[in-house]
Amino acid sequence: MIRTLLGDVPDFHARAACGGKATVMSSRDDSGIAQAKAICARCPVLNDCRAWAGELREEKDPEMVLGGLTWLERRQGVPSGERRCNTCQQVKSFTEFGRRSKGKGGRQSICLDCSRQQSKAAYDRRVQQKRDAHKNSQATS
Ligand code: SF4
Numbered sequence: 008m009i010r011t012l013l014g015d016v017p018d019f020h021a022r023a024a025c026g027g028k029a030t031v032m033s034s035r036d037d038s039g040i041a042q043a044k045a046i047c048a049r050c051p052v053l054n055d056c057r058a059w060a061g062e063l064r065e066e067k068d069p070e071m072v073l074g075g076l077t078w079l080e081r082r083q084g085v086p087s088g089e090r091r092c093n094t095c096q097q098v099k100s101f102t103e104f105g106r107r108s109k110g111k112g113g114r115q116s117i118c119l120d121c122s123r124q125q126s127k128a129a130y131d132r133r134v135q136q137k138r139d140a141h142k143n144s145q146a147t148s
């Protein structure tokens with residue numbers, strides 16, 4: 008299953024208990040996640056898998072149960088629950104990212120600082136456009 012989804016994975020996954028169970032391993036609801044964790048709990052390569060998954064870079068880490076942990080549980084296991092902002096590329100704490108129900112781990116991929124800057128830039132652009140439109144209308148009247 009992991010091989011299908013991620014391509015290049017260590018050999019120990021040949022003995023994975025999640026073979027053919029991609030749907031349940033990718034569950035988003037509590038009961039599906041519990042089922043996926045139960046599969047991991049009896050997997051012969053659980054420890055290897057958890058160590059390997061814990062080292063994955065965020066963009067390579069799929070939003071599914073791996074090594075008995077959800078994506079968020081794995082990412083929070085990364086020192087102080089950090090992630091890299093897609094815009095400024097700085098590594099920041101999860102709490103510095105706005106909430107987004109469909110985002111990985113329920114958070115946005117850009118940090119609050121970048122998000123505020125983008126909103127301000129968009130607001131300034133709109134104000135400037137209105138000013139220009141006003142000037143043009145005066146020039147033509
Ligand atoms: S620990 Fe879970 S995700 Fe990892 S190989 Fe085993 S069953 Fe699959």
Ligand SMILES: [Zn+2]
Pocket residue numbers: 092093094095096097117118119120121122
């Ligand atoms: Zn940022």
